[in-house]
Amino acid sequence: MDQELTWPLLPNQPLPGGVNLNERVLTTSRRATNSILCSAQSSIGACFMDIITLVAFIISIYLAGRIAERRGRRFKIWAWIAAFIGPLALPLVFLFPNLHRKNGEHA
DSSP states (O other): OOSOOOSSOOTTSBOTTSOBHHHHHHHHHHHHHHHHHHHHHTTHHHHHHHHHHHHHHHHHHHHHHHHHHHTTSOHHHHHHHHHHHGGGHHHHHHHSOOSSSOTTOOO
16 A cells, blocks of 8 residues: 555545545435435335325315214314324214114114
């Protein structure tokens, strides 16, 4: 080795392969960025499933609110419940009694 490396390495100090530290860091970061982009592009199926889940949550918010409203409950409260627990709010609405029915009727 013609040159001794001093510690700490300075940015413009050439490494044994003749490459500056700045160039080596840039090359490494480019490789890391490319690998992240490739892994993100290969997970299109996961992105599609995320979209389906989001749409299901939004639909369940509206449906739970409307069903609750028809059963004598408040739309806003059940919409928030559905926002937190998602589609599980739909069967939960039916577990509570219907407030619009007459007292003599059974469920």
